[in-house]
Amino acid sequence: MGSFDVISHCMTSVSMKDVSKYFDGGNTVANYRLNLDVADGEFLVMLGPSGCGKTTALRLIAGLEQPSDGAIYFGDERVNSRSPSDRNVAMVFQNYALYPHLTVAENIGYPLKVRGIPPDDRDRKVEEITELLHIEDQVDKKPGALSGGQRQRVALARAIVREPSVFLLDEPLSNLDAKLRQEMRIELKRLQNELDITTIYVTHNQEEAMSMADTVVVMNQGTIQQIAPPQELYKRPRTAWVARFIGSPPMNLFQGTRHNGSIDLGEAGTVELDGVMDADEAVVETANQDDASAASVLANSAQGDVAVGIRPEDLALSATQPSSGNVIEGTVDTIEPMGEYILVNISVNDQIVNAKVSEWTVSTDERVYLTFDDDDAYLYDDNGELVG
Amino acid sequence: MSLRDHIDGFTGDHKLGEDLNVDREKAIAIAVFLVPGLTLFMIFSVGPIVYSAIGSFYAWDTFTMQDFVGLDNWIRSLTDPLIIHWSNIREFQYPMGALTHNLLWVVVHVPASTFFGLALALLFADLKGRRILRSMVFAGFTVPPIVIGLVLMFIYDPQAGIFNELLRVLDQGQWVRNWTQSPQVAIYALIAGGIWVHTGFSMLLYSSALSAIDPSLIESAKVDGAGPWRRFWDIIWPLVKPVTAVVVIMGIIWVMRMFDIVYAAGGAAGGPNHAYSVLGIEVYRAAFRPEIDYGMAMVVALIQLFIVAPLALYIARMN
The missing domain is CATH 2.40.50.140 (Nucleic acid-binding proteins)
Known part of the structure; x- marks a missing residue:
């Protein structure tokens, strides 16, 4: 892969200070006093069993949920009340969430269209990003006609095409078969290295976490158990x-x-x-x-x-x-x-x-x-x- | 030809015969299973349609078929001011004829009930207590239309009616009138009632279409930067469009078959001087009220069928 000049970096660090999230009027505690710092360009993986609150934590960072307590900062700015688009985050959902009635090119171009980018620029960016992710042959198809791996790539393309400051991924590989998952893992890691976007990645698969992360956050029952690089996590599990x-x-x-x-x-x-x-x-x-x-x-x-x-x-x-x-x-x-x-x-x-x-x-x-x-x-x- | 070949040929034939036997058995079984359904279909659908189609070309003495008269019934019905009243249409005066009234229902009622149905479905989608709200709105549709008609009579009653009372409360007393008996506005009063009833139906279809949309699509659009308006036009509307076709066509069919509400408000005449008569009323009066004109009843019923059948067919063939 060559250099990708579309992405101009506007990197952002993310931090959570004593962030808690309750549902059902406080009866359900999804997250309890999370403290977390993600550096510029860092690849951070939240790892934990299902129901541990990792997805809720990601949604809090995305702005799809509001914290019940605590504060979330992007750089030095408190973003608690900001909408997802104001935070300039991009997210890849577990089921990809591709718009079924739009073609691949329209899906990828949608965030640009919403932002009022002229069609010519839009087409050029879509072209570059589809080449980068090797889906240039699929641009006229609807998502329903794509394989799981191709949908995954389209979802990634849609997320990175608009140069987000933070890139969020919610179990993006869990719907792929084992071989494809391995391939995408390597590609994702390489893509992240190249684009150097602050990335937060949620998974329950420790192999994914260990292989891709700069830092792993292990979560259980809504709390953070340990924050460490993969090797340290293995060498010195704190609990x-x-x-x-x-x-x-x-x-x-x-x-x-x-x-x-x-x-x-x-x-x-x-x-x-x-x-x-x-x-x-x-x-x-x-x-x-x-x-x-x-x-x-x-x-x-x-x-x-x-x-x-x-x-x-x-x-x-x-x-x-x-x-x-x-x-x-x-x-x-x-x-x-x-x-x-x-x-x-x-x-x-x-x-x-x-x-x-x-x-x-x-x-x-x-x-x-x-x-x-x-x-x-x-x-x-x-x-x-x-x-x- | 050796004996072997003979035997092979024989068994080959035998096999072929066996296949045919199997197919025949299947065909017989299929036919047997179809008999009850087809019988009912013939007696209650195809039979009357064919009977009417033939009967519409004959003169009738009450219920007895007389001579073949060609297109006589058709010409007489289509030029009857009760069906289409050209001069009144030009002056926009009611009555304009039953067919015109039906089309007016289509033009006003169908878009309005579709729009309100979608609006309520969207409004209720994320609300607490949406089930109760939906049930309340849908309840109107579960009531027999004749009862709706009677309820409308109460609502529009000049003295006790809640609608006129509302106008008085709002200091708009000059508008108070006997709504269902005022020829120039009565049809709109009835259409308003029809919209209220049918909105529940549209809302229910839209609600199920909305709940079938993957919530992550909406969230994805939010993250992509789309505001509520864009999310609606770019994501929600295209995904509920197929339901819109169903809602609109069901609405057209519902108002083309309109009878009960009009009958409850205006009797067999369809209001004062037929002011808001519809095709269903005309069929009923031609067939069962003196002077009985069976030929015309058949023609008008067939006109209704010609409008409704293609729409029904379209819905039935939709994916």
Whole structure:
């Protein structure tokens, strides 16, 4: 793709300050005290399960909903009461929302027409954008005659043709098949790089989020769980909920009780705390105490419920009991050969634990020992906050 | 030819015969299933139409068919001032003839009820309590038209009528009159009542058409920068256009068949000196009131059919 000179950048940062949204007179809380900063040209992905309020958050930014509380800023300007068109946002809807009675060219040209751009300029821009998105052959068709992928491209074209300051996408790939989704993912990312428009993208698909985002916002039950770049999200999930949400399969969490310096995991065994706490940084952030040292957090309450988290890819498996290190004991439940790795599901304390291994060394119903490095273990307190 | 070929040929023929048998069985089954419906259709639709079409070319002694008279009934009916009153039309004086009155209904009632139906549907679309409001507006259409006619008589009553009372309250006493009996305005009074009734029907069709529009299309238009007016003309109107065809044609059919409201207000004469008579009234009077003119009744009924049938056909063939 060459340079696209139609788009002249007018980049905008977006921020939400304590934004809440209630429906039904306050009975339904869609969003609660969202705080979010999106930088100029950033690709931000809101990720969460369905019903977590991510789409409502996007609609608040679009101006299709008004916040019940808090303020939304575009740059330095408060935009709470501005209409979507005043905010100069463009949005791609999950079902594309193409106007069924207009041709592809008319659909793409519509935002320009509304803005009173002369037909000649309009046609030129539509031509450029359709070439950019490889739909120049479809311009005279009605949306009903297009395939899902083509409709997707038309929706994208309509959104970017008028040089929006913020580009909003609501699950834009969820109606496509897996192969097409992968292709569009790459293309979208490239398009965003090229146009350098501030982009907010909503999805429930973590693969999409991780692969495209500069920053991922993980949401659950109307609140933000964590804001981090994809790698950090994977490396340091701040809450047990995020840990369980990110990764495929997600992190294994073992519930246990802390006894001065070690964690009792019931039948599965005991894990020495020292190692876990020494690993990584000694300084962690918790909800109540920023930058408190891990040791002091633990010292505050020498006993209590905790969860130890280990990613499936960090677990090693052996049929014989290792002499030292962190060991968890369980029984092999099922084995799923996935090709690039083998997924072993192990029953530990009536909980299924996933381990990704490269070689098939165990068999079903066998008693096995799971080992892991101190560095790979995460420790969550009884509020689900990461402490180590 | 070998024996084998004979056998092949034979079985081939046999197979062909079997196929025919299957087709025949199907055809018989289809025919059997069609019998009840077709019978009723013949007796109540095709029969009377054919009977009228033939009868319209014959002279009648009350209900007895007499001699073939060619186009006599047709010429007599179409030149009858009760059907088309040319000199009054030129002076815009009522009565102008039943056919003219019917066409006036079409020209005034149909656009008005279509417009109000769409306006109410749009107004109610995002309102709380829209179901109740819709039901209230639609209720008028569920009432038998003869009752509507009687209700209109009450509304327009010179003494007790709410319409005249309203004029008095608004200090417009000079307008107070017996609306349904004043030849030059009565037809508009009745058309106004018809519009009220039929608006409910149009509104209901438009409401369902509006609710079928994907809300994200409207939101997309908002994001694209279209204001309410543009959203209506560019998005909503094109998408409810097919329904408009149905609403308009159903409206035309409804007013071409108009009888009850006019009968309730003006009796079999269709108002004082036939001031707002319609074709339905003329058919009724020609057929059942002395002097009985069966030939004319058939002709007028066929004229109604000629106007309504193509419209009905168009609706039936719409996608």
